[in-house]
Every structure is written in structure tokens, then in C-alpha cells.
Amino acid sequence: MSDDLLDKDLLRISNLNVQFRTSEGVFKAVRDVSISIRSGETLGIVGESGSGKSVTALSIMNLIPNPPGEIKGDIFFNGQNLREMSPEEVRKVRGNEISMIFQEPMTSLNPIHTCGKQIMEPLLLHKGFTKHEAKARSLELLKMVGIPLPEQRFKEYPHQLSGGMRQRIMIAMALACRPKLLLADEPTTALDVTIQAQILELMKNLRNEIDSAIIMITHDLGIITEMCHSVAVMYAGQVVESGPLKELIREPLHPYTEGLLRSIPTITKEKQRLYTIDGTVPSPFNMPPGCSFQPRCKYSNPICSEQTPDLIHVSEERAVRCWRHAENIGIGNRSVLHG
Amino acid sequence: MDDSVLVQVQNLKMYFQTEGSFSFSKKYIKAVDDVSFNLFKGETFGLVGESGCGKSTLGRTVLGLYKPNAGKVIFEGENIFSLKNKRMKEMRKKMQLIFQDPSASLNPRKTIADILNEPFHIHQVGTMTERKGKIKDLMDRVGLSEYHLSRYPHEMSGGQKQRVGIARALALNPKLIICDEPVSALDVSIQAQVINLLEDLQKEYDLTYLFISHNLSVVHHICNRVGVMYLGKLVETGNHEDIYRNTLHPYAKALISAIPHTDPDNPKDRILLRGDVPSPANPPSGCRFHTRCPERTDLCSHAEPQLKEVFPGHFAACHLC
Secondary structure (H helix, E strand, C coil): CCHHHHHHCCEEEEEEEEEEEECCEEEEEEEEEEEEECCCCEEEEECCCCCCHHHHHHHHCCCCCCCCEEEEEEEEECCEEHHHCCHHHHHHHECCCEEEECCCHHHHCCCCCCHHHHHHHHHHHHCCCCHHHHHHHHHHHHHHCCCCCHHHHHCCCHHHCCHHHHHHHHHHHHHCCCCCEEEEECCCCCCCHHHHHHHHHHHHHHHHHHCCEEEEEECCHHHHHHHCCEEEEEECCEEEEEEEHHHHHHCCCCHHHHHHHHHCCCCCCCCCCCCCCCCCCCCCCCCCCCCCCHHHCCCCCHHHHCCCCCCEECCCCCEECCHHHHHHHCCCCCCECCC | CCCCEEEEEEEEEEEEEEECCCCCCCEEEEEEEEEEEEEECCCEEEEECCCCCCHHHHHHHHCCCCCCCEEEEEECCEEHHHCCHHHHHHHHCCEEEECCCCCCCCCCCCCHHHHHHHHHHHCCCCCHHHHHHHHHHHHHHCCCCHHHHHCCHHHCCHHHHHHHHHHHHHCCCCCEEEEECCCCCCCHHHHHHHHHHHHHHHHHHCCEEEEECCCHHHHHHHCCEEEEEECCEEEEEEEHHHHHHCCCCHHHHHHHHCCCCCCCCCCCCCCCCCCCCCCCCCCCCCCCCCCCCCCCCHHHHCCCCCCEEEECCEEECCCCC
């Protein structure tokens, strides 16, 4: 990749591999993932449980414990390789320039500290604010995320708040230092639909306000459609397809994406039998040979079970990991991203 | 009674006591408060609402798992709460439950064969050989192979475990199955498999489903009629077309507009509700939704609206309808 491109991207992950050594064997959670995102953009990572989407996010934050985790690959943030930084340097970036909203607001807030103290923490740590300044800024943040009576909430503990409120506190914490990159790992999964709508609206407004890049990790294609500019679909630890949202939804290239889109019931679809993808996600300890989706794929060819397809670019912005498209393009003029 | 009605739920109230042991200090959570509806034979009735609105409690009370504070559940002409124990046990064969979390609802120390044998054992149905044959049939019917019979639940995937849960519910040829969030713990690609299975089984065995879910898209797909609950009350019921296309109650409107859509070309207008769901221990006066309602009037804060038939078969509890 040229230096030119590196500069334009806020975050570029290339050939990320994460594996865990367990008593049952080596478990490859993330295999050869390369994604990039620019400022102001929202990238959606969609996949089922165990597809490696959360592990990808945790590796960006350098939160994978080692051992048992082993990370290979490069993560460039603002031109710097996060993988080559010392723990102290990474700590300066984490919570400051990159921050994360976790899935469970119930378990990711500290129950023995007040909400106010937790929002103030990154400000005191990274920005060198005095306590007084930090408090003023925290109250501002609480107001911004739409919490009524911020002065009172500031003094309360997480258990005194509802799920939606706690998620807002998490968002306020994540936004405290005006991060350049926000990782949102299933930010609304634990919430009710009406509260989910509020949180998504809030995140959209904040994105416009701070102009940060957001990586939205979810299994809900509806949320992706609503929030994101581009999408990466993950299956069994690999990115199987990526591209701009509208094109990907309208014309999915990978059989898994196609199946996923067709199998979701929606309120606009006619009532008819749901399309199903047969079988289940393969066990990480027992991956099928060749393409990992091949045992469930309706287009499967002999080559699919023999060789692993590469992620190939079918156009400037779209890439797919499937032999069908490798053949369509012809081996001669395909541009291999990595392999 | 009308022949087509399988279950009549009449003015059901289920309160849970939270604090105080003296009569003057007792406090109650009104999980289900004066709910009435009918379940027709062979239909799927969807119950939707946010967490804490009482939909699961309602499902369990219909099964007789809780003793309600007031009201009746009339199953095939008999009020299940006035039945003697022996008669009630007979009745339980006809109504079964599929749980949300398949991992938590299967005994981890029993094999799948033992788990599926349990309904037959409890109700003393059939000889050993008959049971074995029936269990094999059930496994076949839900798409599992005989090989799984000797497995333990932890050796199976979430989708397979849910299939075992479904097989167990089917064992005694029930008429009514309460499905309490049967697909929400499953992955998207597995959800569709289980939904199709539930639909096939309904046709084959002429089952009636009470389908409890917070996922309005799934409910839209599978249900013939839908009831929307808010803080222990049914606020709107009707055919699924009525509920989704001609929504009456402001809460139901907001709920339906909050579903994330999958069509990037048609972004829709959204009704955003302010605030959280109030605590069911201390529900607002008048209409329970008035604190969050975008269309509220003065009347709403003190007079409680009753469920009334606005269009034929389409009921709503709102002063504006």
C-alpha cells in the first residue's frame, strides 16, 4: 500500500490475525482481517456470534490479554503503528483518541464509583483538567447525551439508573476526550427498541458534531443500514465481503451476505417462507478446508473445499472472498489484497 | 362458547408483592393488570412490548404457573384456576412452553434422550419401547438425528438446543404452545431455521401459539394477530395487518417506527419517545403511557382509557381513538 493511502485513512488494519491458545487447541478468532476507515465515516462490522468482530475491536484497543491471545498484523492509527507502541504510549491513545462503547452497560460501568467520577476519569487522566474543570465538562457531556437532571445523575451510582441511562453514561464517557475514533460494540443490543432508537439518533447527532469516525459492531443489519456508510461482513474470523452500504445491500456478492439479507424477516416483506442458510457456523477448532462457508453454501464448487479464496477487489470499493467472483473476474487481472 | 376459541383470558391480574409484610405497608408490582383476550384455534397470537411490560408474566399466568390475583383463564371451557390438582396435571399436557434461553432450560446433567423422556415419565405415558419410538419421531420432526440422543446439551449449538426445547414441548401432543422469545437468543442465520420449523409444526399438528417477543419484525412474520403491551396493560390488539399498517395507539406507532429498517433507499420518519419506561411498581396515573406520549391531552393524565373496539376486531385503549 502506498504511503499516500495510509495518510488518508484514520485507521488501517492490515492482515490482522488473532489466535488464542486454549487447552483444546489453537483457536483462530480473527484471520487475515484488513479494514480501513476515514474520519467522519461510519463502518459497520456485521457477523454472527463467534465471527471475530468483537475480538477485532478489542485488538484495536490493545485489550487482548497475552497469553492466551496472540496478535499478528499491523494496526495503523493516524499513521502510527499501534502494535509497535509501548504499553505507556498505547495507554495515552486509549480512552483519549480511540474510545469504546461496550455492549453491556450493566457490567462495564464500575458499580462502586459514581457516574460523575467515571466520566471525569479520562478527562483528569488524558487532558490534565482540574477537578473543577472536569466536573463542568462532565455535566456538559451528560446534557449532550440527553440525560435529564445532570447534576443529580452526576452523583448517582450505576445501579440507580435504567439500562438506557447507563448506556448514555457509557457514551458520555467514551466521548469525554472527543475521540477521533469510536468503537461501538453492540451498543444497543441490551436495550429495548424505543431506547435503541434514541441511542442511535444520539450517536448520529454526535457523529455530525464531533466528526469522529465510528466502527459499529453489530449482528443487526437494520442498525447497519441506518447508521453506516460502508460495511464489512465477517464470517468465521474472516472478512468475506466489504463495500459501500447501498451497493452491498442491493446487490450482495458473497453467498453468506445474500443469505443473511434474505433470511431476516422485515415488516415490509411479504409474508412468505423465510429463506434459510442451512447448517451452523463451524467450530473454530474444526474449520472446514478451503472456504469456511463452503459446507453451507448453495453455490459450492469442488474448488471451494480445496483452496481458500482471497479477498479480491471486484471494484474500487468492493471486495469479496468467494471463488465465484474470482472466476468471473479472471485470474489474470484480479488484484489480490493479500493472501 | 364459540367453538373456534381455544383460550379465553378474562380480566387477568397478576401482582407481585415487593415490600412490607403488613397490609397497610404492602406494595405491589402490577405485572399484568386487567388483561383480556381470546386465542383462536390454530392461530399465532403475538405479544409484543418492551422489557418489563409483563408479557412473559402474562404467558406464564395463562399456563397456570402463577396463581393470579384475579381473573380467569378458560381453556376449552374450563377455568384452569378452579381445577383440582389431578385434573390440572391432565390439563398441563395440552399446554406447553418454549423458553428463551435454550442453554438454561435444558438440564446440563441429562442426555437429550433423558430430557425428552421426562414428559412421558411425569405423565406416565406409554411403555419404554413406545416412548423410544416417539422420541425418535420427535427428533426427526425437529431436524435432529438419532446420534444426538446420547449427547449432553453442552455438546450442541444454540440452534440445536432450541430444537430440543421444541421437541420437548411437542412430546405430549399439546394444543397450545407459549413461545417465550424462542429465537431472540439465536444467531440471525439460525433464527430463520427455527421460525420455519415452528411454522411447519403448527400446520402439521394444528397448534395454537402465543408468541411472546420484543422483535416486531419476527412477530410481523409469524403472527396472525398481535397484542401490544405497555406496563401490564394491553394497549392495542388486532390482526397483524391492522397493527402494522393502520396503527391506532401512539405507543404502538412509536414501537413500530423504532424498528431499524433494512432498506437504505427509503429512510422513514421516526417517532422518538422521550424518557424511559416508568417503573411498574409505580405506574403513572390515568393512561400509563401519558408521560411519554407525543399526542397526550389533559384528559390522559387522570382518566384511564379502556380497551375498545375501534374497527371490527381491532381494539385500542386510547382517548384519541
